[in-house]
Amino acid sequence: MGAAVHSGNRRGTKIVVKDDAEEKKFNNNTKDLLDIMAFYSRVSGSVGVITLQNPPVNALSAAVRQGIVDTMHRALSEPEVKSVVICGQNGKFCGGADIREFRANMRGPPLVPMIHLIEAAEKPVVAAIEGVALGGGLELALGCHYRIAHSKARLGLPEVTLGLLPGAGGTQRLPRLIGVPAALELITTGRHATAAEALQLGIVDEVTDHSAVDAAVKFAQSVAGKSLDARRISTYPCPRSPDLAEIFEKAMQEVRRSARGAIAPVTCVQAVHASVTLPYAKGMERERELFSTLFTSGQAHALQYYFFAQRAVSRWSTPSGARWDTSKPRPVHKAAVIGLGTMGRGITVSLAQAGLSVVAVETQEKQLLEAKQAVSGMLERSAKRRGAPLAHDKIKYSCSIQAVADVDLVIEAVFEDMALKKTIFQQLSGICKPGTFLCTNTSGLDIDELASQTQSPELVVGMHFFAPAHVMKLLEVVYGPRSSPEALATAMEMGKKMGKVSVAVGNCRGFVGNRMLKPYLEQAFFLLEEGATPEQVDQVLEEFGFAMGVFKVSDLSGLDVGWKVRKADGLVVPGSTGKSARIRGGSRYSPLGDLLCEQGRFGQKTGRGWYQYDKPGGRVAKPDPWLHGFLEEYRARHGLVARRIDHQEMLERCLYALINEGFQILQDGIAAGPEDIDVIYVLGYGWPRHRGGPMFYAGLVGLDKVLERLEHYHQVYPNVSGLKPCSLIRKLAASSSPPIHRWREFIQKPRSQL
Numbered sequence: 001m002g003a004a005v006h007s008g009n010r011r012g013t014k015i016v017v018k019d020d021a022e023e024k025k026f027n028n029n030t031k032d033l034l035d036i037m038a039f040y041s042r043v044s045g046s047v048g049v050i051t052l053q054n055p056p057v058n059a060l061s062a063a064v065r066q067g068i069v070d071t072m073h074r075a076l077s078e079p080e081v082k083s084v085v086i087c088g089q090n091g092k093f094c095g096g097a098d099i100r101e102f103r104a105n106m107r108g109p110p111l112v113p114m115i116h117l118i119e120a121a122e123k124p125v126v127a128a129i130e131g132v133a134l135g136g137g138l139e140l141a142l143g144c145h146y147r148i149a150h151s152k153a154r155l156g157l158p159e160v161t162l163g164l165l166p167g168a169g170g171t172q173r174l175p176r177l178i179g180v181p182a183a184l185e186l187i188t189t190g191r192h193a194t195a196a197e198a199l200q201l202g203i204v205d206e207v208t209d210h211s212a213v214d215a216a217v218k219f220a221q222s223v224a225g226k227s228l229d230a231r232r233i234s235t236y237p238c239p240r241s242p243d244l245a246e247i248f249e250k251a252m253q254e255v256r257r258s259a260r261g262a263i264a265p266v267t268c269v270q271a272v273h274a275s276v277t278l279p280y281a282k283g284m285e286r287e288r289e290l291f292s293t294l295f296t297s298g299q300a301h302a303l304q305y306y307f308f309a310q311r312a313v314s315r316w317s318t319p320s321g322a323r324w325d326t327s328k329p330r331p332v333h334k335a336a337v338i339g340l341g342t343m344g345r346g347i348t349v350s351l352a353q354a355g356l357s358v359v360a361v362e363t364q365e366k367q368l369l370e371a372k373q374a375v376s377g378m379l380e381r382s383a384k385r386r387g388a389p390l391a392h393d394k395i396k397y398s399c400s401i402q403a404v405a406d407v408d409l410v411i412e413a414v415f416e417d418m419a420l421k422k423t424i425f426q427q428l429s430g431i432c433k434p435g436t437f438l439c440t441n442t443s444g445l446d447i448d449e450l451a452s453q454t455q456s457p458e459l460v461v462g463m464h465f466f467a468p469a470h471v472m473k474l475l476e477v478v479y480g481p482r483s484s485p486e487a488l489a490t491a492m493e494m495g496k497k498m499g500k501v502s503v504a505v506g507n508c509r510g511f512v513g514n515r516m517l518k519p520y521l522e523q524a525f526f527l528l529e530e531g532a533t534p535e536q537v538d539q540v541l542e543e544f545g546f547a548m549g550v551f552k553v554s555d556l557s558g559l560d561v562g563w564k565v566r567k568a569d570g571l572v573v574p575g576s577t578g579k580s581a582r583i584r585g586g587s588r589y590s591p592l593g594d595l596l597c598e599q600g601r602f603g604q605k606t607g608r609g610w611y612q613y614d615k616p617g618g619r620v621a622k623p624d625p626w627l628h629g630f631l632e633e634y635r636a637r638h639g640l641v642a643r644r645i646d647h648q649e650m651l652e653r654c655l656y657a658l659i660n661e662g663f664q665i666l667q668d669g670i671a672a673g674p675e676d677i678d679v680i681y682v683l684g685y686g687w688p689r690h691r692g693g694p695m696f697y698a699g700l701v702g703l704d705k706v707l708e709r710l711e712h713y714h715q716v717y718p719n720v721s722g723l724k725p726c727s728l729i730r731k732l733a734a735s736s737s738p739p740i741h742r743w744r745e746f747i748q749k750p751r752s753q754l
């Protein structure tokens with residue numbers, strides 16, 4: 001009797017049933033099967049195949065876990081079945097526990113006993129790993145007696161990136177299987193290993209270029225009836241070596257150094273430690289205990305929120321109603337970059353690596369040659385790192401802007417100078433073929449003003465990259481009032497092609513990221529005026545988890561960048577004294593950054609800034625007694641009395657001013673939702689991921705508390721507008737501070753513009 005193939009149920013699963021009797025049973029139980037989400041079939045007469053079915057990544061939801069338990073029992077009870085294969089539908093083994101269930105009441109059979117059931121089985125169970133085996137997915141595979149992987153599969157325990165540890169035996173089984181150092185590295189970084197690496201480490205038994213399921217079925221037949229004594233990882237002794245104590249000490253030091261206050265990496269080390277100090281059952285108890293502590297932590301909540309936020313930003317929308325699912329991007333095969341300074345070079349590399357043909361333009365021959373060399377070096381290093389082919393031949397260099405005539409999209413990346421950019425946009429509008437998208441890499445200038453220089457303003461959008469552009473994951477895609485949905489969709493798609501996380505934002509001064517930076521920086525300057533040192537402010541911010549404090553970042557990116565902008569805005573008044581020196585437009589202003597620039601202190605590049613460096617271009621920031629003296633003299637000159645400012649005040653004033661601007665941005669419709677802001681801050685501005693992003697953090701602290709502190713500081717500093725709570729935070733706090741996913745309901749939709 002031939003196999004019958006059923007398809008077309010709710011999720012389009014195929015169920016292979018071997019005989020008529022079974023088919024009848026299938027028909028009777030269709031409803032149950034549909035709810036089970038792990039399907040059972042028998043192939044080649046003696047292999048029970050369990051297929052996880054929960055698109056898109058076959059996450060281990062309650063229904064999937066129930067399905068596995070039920071189908072395992074069935075496979076074990078059927079005498080014809082001699083071995084079992086577990087696989088996932090649609091070429092994906094399993095993406096781990098269902099993260100969406102973490103914030104709900106847990107239902108269904110728990111993972112740990114489910115995996116024990118598999119490991120304890122008297123029939124060999126083979127995991128057929130295609131696509132991914134991550135987190136609980138890999139833990140499930142480690143409970144199987146054998147693992148066969150497809151060569152393109154990726155395996156890992158990424159729980160640490162969600163603020164957790166592998167809590168279904170991963171911290172106890174993996175070290176037993178591959179040794180402590182390799183397990184520690186995989187578990188504390190959460191990185192994905194390739195199938196080849198997994199084979200080398202001993203995580204999988206075989207790798208195939210063909211169907212892993214077919215290979216696993218064959219393999220399962222070959223091991224049927226063989227003893228499983230040596231195949232149950234939980235029974236292995238943990239490999240020991242004399243330097244284990246040292247290994248753990250080093251691992252702990254490393255995670256403490258790089259975790260920036262995140263607790264999960266440290267807890268992961270503790271859990272793996274239990275695998276060598278305790279017998280398996282006790283180690284599992286310890287794993288559960290540590291997992292529970294993490295599971296309920298604010299950090300886990302923040303990281304899981306961030307996981308979904310990073311995916312949510314691709315579903316963009318604009319106040320005018322343009323949306324990701326109704327706006328089609330246009331294909332881009334050939335792109336151009338105008339201006340090959342630091343940013344232009346990075347953008348060129350990103351485009352070439354994404355497989356596009358690139359025309360790279362720099363009008364000065366000498367700079368063009370320098371850029372060519374630099375880009376080649378960057379491509380070589382990157383190809384080596386990624387094990388990818390070189391993309392040199394993708395790029396054509398030219399001194400003439402006329403070379404861009406036939407490209408589909410141009411990214412202008414010249415100096416941040418409106419007059420220069422305007423001239424270039426006028427030229428591009430005349431040179432490019434009709435329909436070419438014209439993008440600018442400005443970090444804050446008016447997109448609409450540039451669009452107005454062209455014949456087709458609907459083709460103009462901003463693509464704000466972050467330095468170094470070929471490394472940083474963030475791209476702010478800025479739509480102006482006249483940008484077409486197609487232009488926006490195309491720029492968003494281009495970002496994705498380049499491996500970026502693209503966030504659509506509206507057009508305003510500084511867009512989202514740099515606009516929020518302004519009140520934050522302003523508070524940092526005011527704190528110096530009132531008695532703090534750059535070191536103290538930076539320390540508070542770094543303790544909070546920022547990769548670098550605000551003054552170190554300022555030294556790194558160059559004080560002259562902001563100075564130029566302030567000069568263009570007419571804020572810099574050299575030699576001004578008295579009260580007016582610290583007031584602009586009726587608001588408090590600190591000229592400290594301007595005064596440093598007047599001294600030629602531009603930061604790292606000049607070897608002096610808020611800190612001192614051993615040489616121009618030096619990287620190691622050291623406190624500078626000159627600066628401390630300068631601050632004292634400045635305060636004395638302006639009649640400011642230095643006071644001791646506590647950590648909490650420094651943190652609150654910097655962060656709450658930034659957060660307040662974030663609420664203003666939401667209110668203005670510049671960002672569609674808090675997730676957009678949070679992703680921008682984590683990926684572009686070093687906000688600690690384990691704190692979710694500034695808007696999530698505000699919710700965690702409590703909107704009423706943030707509001708109360710802003711009101712307090714605004715009362716103390718009435719001439720600092722950045723501290724005046726904006727109406728959205730008031731509205732939310734007055735509505736009992738709804739959870740962050742409901743904030744959009746409180747944002748008034750601005751008028752349609754597109």
Ligand SMILES: CCC[C@H](O)CC(=O)SCCNC(=O)CCNC(=O)[C@H](O)C(C)(C)COP(=O)([O-])OP(=O)([O-])OC[C@H]1O[C@@H](n2cnc3c(N)ncnc32)[C@H](O)[C@@H]1OP(=O)([O-])[O-]
Binds near residue numbers: 096132135137
């Ligand atoms: C006791 C427990 C112990 C255990 O140790 C704990 C765990 O296992 S913790 C878990 C450890 N596992 C991990 O940390 C793995 C997390 N997942 C990933 O890293 C990537 O999703 C993956 C590499 C699998 C696919 O990348 P890709 O191909 O670029 O696709 P994509 O990323 O765009 O995702 C597509 C859609 O699937 C969604 N979704 C994905 N995974 C899960 C999930 N586990 N759950 C729920 N949903 C999940 C995702 O939100 C998105 O939804 P939407 O509505 O379309 O936006």
